[in-house]
Amino acid sequence: MKKNYLLAPGPTPVPERALLAMAAPVIHHRTPQFSAIFKETAELLRYVFQTKGDVLMLSASGTGAMEGSIVNLFSPGDEVIVINGGKFGERWGQISEKYGLKVHWIKVEWGDAVDPATVAKLMGENPNVKGILCQASETSTTVQHPVEELAKLTKDKDCLLIVDGITAVGVADMPMDKWGIDVLVSGSQKALMLPPGLAFAALSDKAWKFNETSTCPRYYFDFAKERKNLHKDTSAYTPAVGLITGLRESLLMIKEEGLENTFKRHDRLARAARAAMTALGLKLLAPENPSFATTGVYVPEGVDGAKFVKYMRDTMGVTMAGGQDHLKGKIFRIAHLGYVATFDMIIAVAAIEMGLTKCGHTLEVGKGVAAAELILMEGYE
Numbered sequence: 001m002k003k004n005y006l007l008a009p010g011p012t013p014v015p016e017r018a019l020l021a022m023a024a025p026v027i028h029h030r031t032p033q034f035s036a037i038f039k040e041t042a043e044l045l046r047y048v049f050q051t052k053g054d055v056l057m058l059s060a061s062g063t064g065a066m067e068g069s070i071v072n073l074f075s076p077g078d079e080v081i082v083i084n085g086g087k088f089g090e091r092w093g094q095i096s097e098k099y100g101l102k103v104h105w106i107k108v109e110w111g112d113a114v115d116p117a118t119v120a121k122l123m124g125e126n127p128n129v130k131g132i133l134c135q136a137s138e139t140s141t142t143v144q145h146p147v148e149e150l151a152k153l154t155k156d157k158d159c160l161l162i163v164d165g166i167t168a169v170g171v172a173d174m175p176m177d178k179w180g181i182d183v184l185v186s187g188s189q190k191a192l193m194l195p196p197g198l199a200f201a202a203l204s205d206k207a208w209k210f211n212e213t214s215t216c217p218r219y220y221f222d223f224a225k226e227r228k229n230l231h232k233d234t235s236a237y238t239p240a241v242g243l244i245t246g247l248r249e250s251l252l253m254i255k256e257e258g259l260e261n262t263f264k265r266h267d268r269l270a271r272a273a274r275a276a277m278t279a280l281g282l283k284l285l286a287p288e289n290p291s292f293a294t295t296g297v298y299v300p301e302g303v304d305g306a307k308f309v310k311y312m313r314d315t316m317g318v319t320m321a322g323g324q325d326h327l328k329g330k331i332f333r334i335a336h337l338g339y340v341a342t343f344d345m346i347i348a349v350a351a352i353e354m355g356l357t358k359c360g361h362t363l364e365v366g367k368g369v370a371a372a373e374l375i376l377m378e379g380y381e
């Protein structure tokens, strides 16, 4: 028998509580029964996004909320700065260019975080820039960008800070209102512990002002229309009834744990992952500004990275992600976001130790697990 473990940075494991809620018969969406679920879920989203404003629920994968943010806030010809430090940063720029925006790219080495001074300088040279687009956690390179610092740059300017928080919301402290983030985007299949299919976008008052004058073409992702419907406890088009029913449960789980504790858990799991890998003599991809959501590790010399990830998945039943683009076969990524707790990390580290050994690398079996345990024990009184 083989038991499977999903430890990839999306999709992530779904808790039994959410699965059971989603197993209930589908109810009609234009009913007081569903509106009650919708309303409660919208309120819970405000808590998790740390905003007093509205959080829109869209039926799409996370990229839908990214595209929606561009088309609802800008017009062709508008200038934006894109922080491109990985696959998802690149995506912000690609969407922007598709809609005729003028992109000022900031290329960041994969594994590094952006320097806010670079952004400030580019803003100074291009006073017409209307938006800064970045990731909070760049999942492809396992880096955390300095969102709080970036928010200071846009705060009192006619410029929006748009943050892809797809592996940051519900992982790391990202107080949207307090920091002055203008748009915070997320998706269901990461820290929100659901199957893929829902995307979220929260907008500041300043962002809603931009929405009034934006002329990019849009139909399905019409944020003003969605907001109008949200205020009536419904959505513009048929919502993903099952997913939203599950979402209420997963958000309640976050609320019951308490956001503060949720962030602490993710930080602890991330530190355990880094300590374990370091103890095994492996090199981290982002030692300086590591993401709370996922840890990137270089595959040791002499091991075929693609084969190693495949071996763990197909032979051992432990799914982790490899690298993308030029990091393909060179790194693997341990995910520790969402419905992941202490003993899932033991599984992850043990699988890496065994998998690497089976792939011909010499290491001291158990050394990584021991290092992880010492940190994971902090989670208990």
Ligand SMILES: *Cc1c(COP(=O)(O)O)cnc(C)c1O
Pocket: 009, 010, 061, 062, 063, 064, 088, 135, 137, 138, 139, 164, 165, 166, 167, 187, 196
């Ligand atoms: C997963 C992810 C996305 C893309 O989301 P999809 O759901 O695949 O559209 C975007 N940004 C980041 C940082 C992600 O981790």
